[in-house]
Amino acid sequence: MRLKSFTLETDDIRLTQELTTGSGSVGDRSGLVLALRSADGPVGRGATAPLPGAAQRLDDLAAEIERWASAHVNHDIDEAVTTMPTDLTPAARFAIHTALIDLQAQAAEAPLAQFLRVGSGMAVATNALVSSESAAEVYERCRSAVDDGFSAVKLKVGFVEPGADATRIIAASEACGSGTHLRLDANCSWALDDAVHVIGRVGRHRVQYVEDPVADVGEYASFTAETGVEAAVDVPPEWANDLVARIESSSCRYVVMKPAAVGGVDRILGSAVALGDDVTTIVSSSIDGPIALAAAAHVAAAVPVPAAHGLATGPLVEGVPPELFPVHGSINLPTTSGVGDF
Numbered sequence: 001m002r003l004k005s006f007t008l009e010t011d012d013i014r015l016t017q018e019l020t021t022g023s024g025s026v027g028d029r030s031g032l033v034l035a036l037r038s039a040d041g042p043v044g045r046g047a048t049a050p051l052p053g054a055a056q057r058l059d060d061l062a063a064e065i066e067r068w069a070s071a072h073v074n075h076d077i078d079e080a081v082t083t084m085p086t087d088l089t090p091a092a093r094f095a096i097h098t099a100l101i102d103l104q105a106q107a108a109e110a111p112l113a114q115f116l117r118v119g120s121g122m123a124v125a126t127n128a129l130v131s132s133e134s135a136a137e138v139y140e141r142c143r144s145a146v147d148d149g150f151s152a153v154k155l156k157v158g159f160v161e162p163g164a165d166a167t168r169i170i171a172a173s174e175a176c177g178s179g180t181h182l183r184l185d186a187n188c189s190w191a192l193d194d195a196v197h198v199i200g201r202v203g204r205h206r207v208q209y210v211e212d213p214v215a216d217v218g219e220y221a222s223f224t225a226e227t228g229v230e231a232a233v234d235v236p237p238e239w240a241n242d243l244v245a246r247i248e249s250s251s252c253r254y255v256v257m258k259p260a261a262v263g264g265v266d267r268i269l270g271s272a273v274a275l276g277d278d279v280t281t282i283v284s285s286s287i288d289g290p291i292a293l294a295a296a297a298h299v300a301a302a303v304p305v306p307a308a309h310g311l312a313t314g315p316l317v318e319g320v321p322p323e324l325f326p327v328h329g330s331i332n333l334p335t336t337s338g339v340g341d342f
Contacts, residue, residue, distance in 0.1 A: 046098030158189030
């Protein structure tokens with residue numbers, strides 16, 4: 001199977017509501033959709049966008065993808081997958097690799113999840129995402145998530161003062177009860193003293209983990225030692241070419257991976273398998289459009305250690321079809337071959 005031609009188009013990612021995080025607000029942005037047409041007729045698609053807050057420009061990302069695609073017209077698809085350049089930026093590699101394996105999965109007549117790992121299920125447990133300054137509103141949204149069947153809730157923290165954060169976390173914990181995991185995401189916004197103080201007020205039994213509690217990964221072990229709560233690392237693009245070693249050196253038992261940050265779904269699955277049962281891999285969306293979200297959901301389905309993944313973002317983005325919305329806390333992927341017709 002050879003690559004006959006390609007197209008690369010701009011895709012506007014418009015949010016249905018602004019999302020507030022500890023590192024700022026996430027709003028509308030532009031991304032790219034890559035379509036690779038094989039000589040046999042099928043089209044493989046991948047999508048990507050500069051990560052929110054990243055310095056990478058859309059024009060530079062587009063030029064990088066176009067250079068790769070232009071150089072690989074008339075090349076064998078399978079060979080292109082096995083010879084992916086290591087110097088591609090993670091966001092570019094994600095789009096290219098997704099489009100290539102979409103073609104491979106279609107040729108194998110398999111959904112991408114089952115192409116990635118034979119026997120993968122097609123239901124992906126997800127965590128609800130809650131972000132509000134109001135403790136009362138946090139309680140109501142968490143209670144609604146529990147009623148909707150979510151097994152975990154992620155609460156964004158770090159964008160209010162520490163005392164208010166503690167109040168919000170306690171409200172979330174009371175809403176979640178004992179049957180729903182509560183996760184916190186500080187987006188590196190807390191100082192270590194503040195992080196320890198907040199968790200001390202909340203109580204360690206209330207929180208499954210805190211994602212990026214402080215900016216320095218080297219302080220994560222101190223955070224856990226002082227609070228008794230696990231720290232999870234949201235894997236940055238700088239780790240993309242050395243994932244397993246960098247994750248092992250962090251000593252984190254939970255890792256959050258965005259395909260656009262690490263360079264593709266194969267890297268997520270490969271590291272999850274290599275790390276084994278000692279590390280839980282959480283696949284997360286970058287607040288993406290349908291193709292990128294679907295690719296992330298497929299690899300989440302293929303990850304061997306069960307977890308609730310950060311993929312309940314479909315309702316936040318205009319144009320994402322209901323097939324990628326969670327129902328009773330899970331996304332039920334279509335069984336069509338490849339990434340899916342989104």
